[in-house]
Amino acid sequence: MGAPPAVTRKPDAVGLGVMTGLGVGMVALGAGWVSGPWAVLVAVAMLTVLVLLVWAGVGGGLEVRRAIAPYGLLKPGILWLSLFFLAPLWTMAVMSLSSKKSRFDFFPSFTWDWSNYSRALTDFAPQFGRSFLYAGIATVLTICIGYPLAYAVAFRGGRLRNVLMGLIVVPFFTSYLIRTLAWGNLLADAGPVVAALEAIRLDGPLNWLGIMDNGRLLNTPTAVIGGLTYNFLPFMVLPLYVSLEKIDPRLVDAAQDLYSSAAGAFRKVVLPLSLPGVFAGSLLVFIPAAGDFVNAQFLGNPGTTMIGNSIQDQFLRQLNYPLASAMSFVLMIIISVAVLLYSRYLDTEDLV
Amino acid sequence: MRLDHATKRYGDFTAVHEANFGITHGEFFSLLGPSGCGKTTILKMIAGFEQPTTGRVLIGGDDVSAVPPHKRNVNTVFQQYALFPHMSVADNVAFGPRNHKIPESEVATRVAEMLSVVRLADFAVRRPAQLSGGQQQRVALARALVNYPSALLLDEPLAALDLKLREAMQIELKRIQRDVGIAFVFVTHDQGEALTMSDRIAVMSQGRVEQIGSPTEIYRRPATLFVAGFIGSANLLPGTVASSDAVEVRVSLAAGATVTVPGSQVAAGADVSAGAKVTVMVRPEQFVASASPSHGDSIKSSVTDVVFQGASVRLVARTGDGAEVAAVVAGDADVSFLRPGAGVHFGWRADAPYVLSGWPAVAGATTTDVDRVEAAL
Numbered sequence: 001m002g003a004p005p006a007v008t009r010k011p012d013a014v015g016l017g018v019m020t021g022l023g024v025g026m027v028a029l030g031a032g033w034v035s036g037p038w039a040v041l042v043a044v045a046m047l048t049v050l051v052l053l054v055w056a057g058v059g060g061g062l063e064v065r066r067a068i069a070p071y072g073l074l075k076p077g078i079l080w081l082s083l084f085f086l087a088p089l090w091t092m093a094v095m096s097l098s099s100k101k102s103r104f105d106f107f108p109s110f111t112w113d114w115s116n117y118s119r120a121l122t123d124f125a126p127q128f129g130r131s132f133l134y135a136g137i138a139t140v141l142t143i144c145i146g147y148p149l150a151y152a153v154a155f156r157g158g159r160l161r162n163v164l165m166g167l168i169v170v171p172f173f174t175s176y177l178i179r180t181l182a183w184g185n186l187l188a189d190a191g192p193v194v195a196a197l198e199a200i201r202l203d204g205p206l207n208w209l210g211i212m213d214n215g216r217l218l219n220t221p222t223a224v225i226g227g228l229t230y231n232f233l234p235f236m237v238l239p240l241y242v243s244l245e246k247i248d249p250r251l252v253d254a255a256q257d258l259y260s261s262a263a264g265a266f267r268k269v270v271l272p273l274s275l276p277g278v279f280a281g282s283l284l285v286f287i288p289a290a291g292d293f294v295n296a297q298f299l300g301n302p303g304t305t306m307i308g309n310s311i312q313d314q315f316l317r318q319l320n321y322p323l324a325s326a327m328s329f330v331l332m333i334i335i336s337v338a339v340l341l342y343s344r345y346l347d348t349e350d351l352v
Numbered sequence: 353m354r355l356d357h358a359t360k361r362y363g364d365f366t367a368v369h370e371a372n373f374g375i376t377h378g379e380f381f382s383l384l385g386p387s388g389c390g391k392t393t394i395l396k397m398i399a400g401f402e403q404p405t406t407g408r409v410l411i412g413g414d415d416v417s418a419v420p421p422h423k424r425n426v427n428t429v430f431q432q433y434a435l436f437p438h439m440s441v442a443d444n445v446a447f448g449p450r451n452h453k454i455p456e457s458e459v460a461t462r463v464a465e466m467l468s469v470v471r472l473a474d475f476a477v478r479r480p481a482q483l484s485g486g487q488q489q490r491v492a493l494a495r496a497l498v499n500y501p502s503a504l505l506l507d508e509p510l511a512a513l514d515l516k517l518r519e520a521m522q523i524e525l526k527r528i529q530r531d532v533g534i535a536f537v538f539v540t541h542d543q544g545e546a547l548t549m550s551d552r553i554a555v556m557s558q559g560r561v562e563q564i565g566s567p568t569e570i571y572r573r574p575a576t577l578f579v580a581g582f583i584g585s586a587n588l589l590p591g592t593v594a595s596s597d598a599v600e601v602r603v604s605l606a607a608g609a610t611v612t613v614p615g616s617q618v619a620a621g622a623d624v625s626a627g628a629k630v631t632v633m634v635r636p637e638q639f640v641a642s643a644s645p646s647h648g649d650s651i652k653s654s655v656t657d658v659v660f661q662g663a664s665v666r667l668v669a670r671t672g673d674g675a676e677v678a679a680v681v682a683g684d685a686d687v688s689f690l691r692p693g694a695g696v697h698f699g700w701r702a703d704a705p706y707v708l709s710g711w712p713a714v715a716g717a718t719t720t721d722v723d724r725v726e727a728a729l
Contacts (some may be wrong), residue, residue, distance in 0.1 A: 253401060254434040256421045258448035258495065264422075268447075272438045 015071040018053070022046055022075075023082040030087030031094070096325035108322050116326035118289070123155075124310050124327060131307040134221070135289035137229035142236035142285050143278060145229070148157025150240035151275075155249065165241060172234055180298050183227050187217040187299070218323075219301040227295035235284035244270070279346050287335055307331055353398065353426075353503055353535065358407035360393050367393040369559040370407070375503065375535050380526070382538045382546040385556035386582070391539045394556075395505050398537060400424045412502060422451075427496035428505040432512060433488050435480035441467070442476040448499040466498040469528065473656050486517050493528065503535040510545060522548050543583050547571065555579045575619060577712050581632050585719040587639070587677045588712040589632045589651070596624045601707055603632055606715065607671035609651045613705045622709040631708045636717070641667060641696050643689045650699040653677060658690050658708035668720055669696055675716030682704040 025046040028034050057065050057072065096116055098108035104163045121128075171179070186193050195201045206212040213220040247270060255265035293308030295296055297325055300306075307327065314324035354374040360367045370388040375381045383391035396402040397409050400421035409417045416424055427448070437442050442463050449459045469471045470490035480488055489509060497502055509525075510518045526549050529536045540546050546553050547567045552565045555578075565574040574580035581588060591605040601613045601624045611632050620622055640646070656676070657668040665687050667679040679698060681687060690696060719725060 248432075248434060248435040250430050250432070251436060253421070254428070254430055254436070255447070256401075257399060257428045257430075259422045259451035259498065260447075261422055264451065269436055269438075 015068060018049060019071055019074060019078050022049060023078050023086065024083035026079060027087045027090055030083050031090045076092040092325045092328060095312035095321050096329050100320065100322060100324045106319065106321075113322065116322045117330065119323055120330050124307060127305055127307045127310045128330070129305065129332075131290045132334070132338075134225050134228060134304075134306060135286050135292075137225050138289050139236075139282050139286045140231060141225070141229040142233050142281070144232055146236035146240055146281065147274075147278075150237050150244050154241055154247075161245075165238075168237055169234055175332050176231060177294065180227055180231065180294050183223070183230065184218060184298050187223050187226075189216055189218060191218070193217060218299065219304075221300070221304050223299035224304045224306075227299045228289045228292060230293065231292075232285040232289055235288075236281035239280035239284065240274065240277040241276045243280075247273050275346055279343065282342065283339060287339070290329060290335060353412070353537075354410040355394065355397070355404075356408040356410060358394075358397055358404040358409060360390070360397060360402060361405045366559050368397070368404075371561055372407075373561065373564055375537060375555060377502075380536045380538065380549055380551045381531055382540060382550040383556060384517045384540055384543060384546040384553050384582075387541055388558075389556040390559040391541075391556050391589050392507055392572055393535060393645060394566065395428070398503070399426060399428045399505050409729055425499075426503045426505055427499050427500055427501040429489075429492045429496050429509045431507045433480075433492040433497070433509075435488055435491055440477050440479060441472065441483070444480065444491055444499065445495045445498050447495060452499070458549075462498050464496075466494040468580070469497070469531065473516045475546070485513050485519060489513065489521060490524075493525075497532055499529070501534065503537060504529075505537060506538045508539055508541070510540070510542075518545070525549060529701055547583070547719050550709050555582060557582070573619065574633070574708065575621075577631060577708050577710055580706075580708055581712065581718040585636050585678060585717065587634045587636065587679075587709075587717050588715060589633060589634065589671075589675070589677075590711040590715050591630060593624050593626050593628045594628055595626055601630075603630055603707065605632060606673045607651050607653075607675060608647060608673065611649045612702070613707050614703055617703060617705060619709065620705045620708055624707060628709070629711050631710060631712055633706045633708060634698075634700055634704055636678045636680040638700050639667075639677075639681075639698040640700060641679055641681055641687075641690065641698055641719055643694075643696065645697045646699045648702065649701055649705075650697040651677075652695060652697050655692050655694050655696050657692065658687065665690075667696070668717070669698070671716070673715070675714075676720050678717035678720055 025042050028042055029039060053068060053072075057068055094110050095108065097110060097112050097114065099111045099115075100108045149168070153161055153168075154259040157164050185191060188194070194203070194215070197206065197212070197217075198215070203212055203215055207215065211220075211222050213222075217223055251269050251273070252265045255269045256262065261270060290306075291308045291311075293306060293312050296304050296306040298307050310329050311324050311331070314320045314327065318324075355371045358371045359369055371390075371394055383394055385391050393402060397404050398411075400416070400419060400423075404417055407417075408415050411424065411426065436447065439447070445463045445466055446459050449462055450456075454462075464473065464475070467476055470493055472487060472490055472494065475487060475491075480491065482647060483491065489512075493504075506525075510521050513521060522545060525536070529549075538546070547570075550567055552564060552566055553570050555562045555570060557578045563570060563579045565573075565575075568593065570579060571581055574583060577588065580586050589605050589607055589611075590609070591603040591607075594602040594604045594610060596602065597615075599615055601615065601618060602610055603613060604610045613632065622630065624688070643652075645652070651671055653669040653671040655667060655669045657666075659666040659668075660683070662683060664680050664683050665685070667681065667687075667690060669677055669679070669685060671677055677698065714721065
């Protein structure tokens with residue numbers, strides 16, 4: 001095989017420029033920057049670029065096609081993200097800096113109103129704190145439950161591996177909402193779980209530990225965290241399983257051959273090699289759990305409101321779009337920073 | 353180190369049957385056999401990854417049959433090396449000493465010393481994935497040897513390498529073994545590898561040790577038909593004993609000739625009473641090809657293939673009873689008379705043929721039939 005054909009930087013820059021232009025055009029149309037005749041003009045310009053691209057691909061030689069093919073593959077993704085991610089994000093950013101003239105002003109105008117952010121951070125600090133606390137505890141719990149599970153399936157599952165993984169996922173074919181409501185029944189005051197705990201006299205110690213509240217489980221923080229843990233468990237188990245399953249069992253043999261005990265081999269070889277799975281699983285659990293509002297609504301009480309509930313409330317009941325947008329942005333930024341710090345801490349880029 | 357009647361069974365399947373031999377200090381000992389013959393199981397019993405079902409494993413006189421691997425003073429070089437991908441070369445090598453709680457300064461000296469023994473001093477900070485196959489192989493060696501084990505166990509360590517690299521690594525391994533002076537127990541299915549490096553070889557088949565001996569013994573005086581066929585290339589010519597006395601055995605071959613074999617060239621314990629079924633083994637390089645019958649014994653056959661190999665010429669021919677035989681003649685010999693279809697007489701030196709008990713499954717050369725060669729791998 002000879003060297004691959006040299007690709008100059010120029011078509012790259014041109015291609016990316018064209019794709020960015022198309023993306024910006026989509027955002028402009030989607031977010032309503034432009035309206036009336038200008039919108040038609042932008043749409044016509046974008047169509048022209050697309051037609052030109054197709055024409056260049058069909059009419060041009062192999063070289064041209066080879067140069068534009070990658071951007072052709074990117075096109076659906078860029079257009080999709082532009083329309084359904086960048087445009088809403090932009091709209092939300094604009095909205096978060098707008099202000100309502102009155103309670104019934106449904107189309108707030110853009111005024112660089114930063115007070116939405118200060119309100120989001122002060123009025124809703126407890127909700128933010130609870131969200132990250134609950135999501136954090138739920139993430140740790142999913143690791144504690146999911147790791148041994150994924151380990152057992154990956155290393156001891158044998159031929160049953162795929163069946164076992166299937167069994168872990170099967171309950172999740174039922175709707176999220178129905179499963180959460182079912183938890184409500186299970187944890188209800190006269191439900192089986194509370195009755196069982198009372199029968200074995202565990203309710204006393206659990207009350208004392210603050211896990212139960214006056215003999216109740218439903219509508220306590222425990223129920224909310226339990227619901228989050230249960231609902232997001234597969235998102236921890238699947239990436240963990242994938243990273244554990246890739247580990248060559250001979251590495252464990254090698255560690256033991258080199259004087260590691262079984263526990264030492266796990267700590268020095270298996271655990272570090274599975275960290276990418278722990279990282280991926282933590283993201284998949286923590287991020288949606290921090291923004292979740294279903295568990296707090298059905299399993300919690302007014303004192304366990306999470307930020308997701310507050311955002312929902314501001315959007316749908318208070319109709320305070322600017323404040324709700326600012327809260328969403330704060331949530332997004334905190335999560336992004338947390339994820340960055342976490343990835344630094346785990347040093348995942350350094351792992352194979 | 354000894355295996356004392358060690359047997360390993362998995363359910364009904366006997367992986368190793370009554371392995372009973374010792375390995376002395378500083379010896380290069382090979383376990384050779386086709387895949388599934390139990391050689392790796394023996395290695396695992398010595399390393400501690402498997403416990404013998406019956407019998408014992410002794411290291412330095414102590415029964416270690418129930419001792420876990422991390423408490424045995426032997427180290428293994430694994431097939432495909434099993435290097436820790438998340439650690440640098442130096443950390444891989446330091447893994448064992450660190451587990452022994454050796455002070456970090458001494459660990460560093462030992463690692464540096466061992467990396468220079470395997471000529472990888474410049475690669476200490478690399479990751480295994482950044483090394484070539486041969487380099488990874490040497491890291492695996494250094495990682496095991498840095499612990500100064502009483503024996504090094506090698507599980508097909510060269511199988512993943514290219515032919516040329518494999519040959520160079522054979523020499524390198526032998527050099528390292530001489531330098532460190534400990535016993536190497538080397539598992540392989542490649543008889544060339546075993547012959548090149550070993551002081552002694554144990555040939556195994558279907559869980560049993562067929563023969564233990566030096567490479568020359570195993571090559572020249574195989575104990576069984578399996579060993580004769582597995583080691584090197586051999587022409588196995590079935591026949592029956594016509595007569596025998598203390599000096600020589602006369603065998604009439606199915607290929608239609610009578611061979612006189614000196615009594616010293618009879619496998620130990622072989623039945624050579626008149627009428628016994630025996631096999632005469634002649635190595636391809638022992639055949640002398642000529643156009644007309646020479647003095648002494650010879651078999652007549654017709655040439656089917658002439659393959660020029662540079663240093664030598666390989667002949668494949670068919671005998672009167674349809675068996676294929678192979679011969680190797682020097683490349684500079686006059687072979688102009690050897691054309692496919694031409695008649696040829698294969699003679700030999702009087703002390704070349706060797707008699708074994710029993711008849712082979714397939715008569716003739718062991719290395720010309722693809723299925724047969726494949727079955728032995």
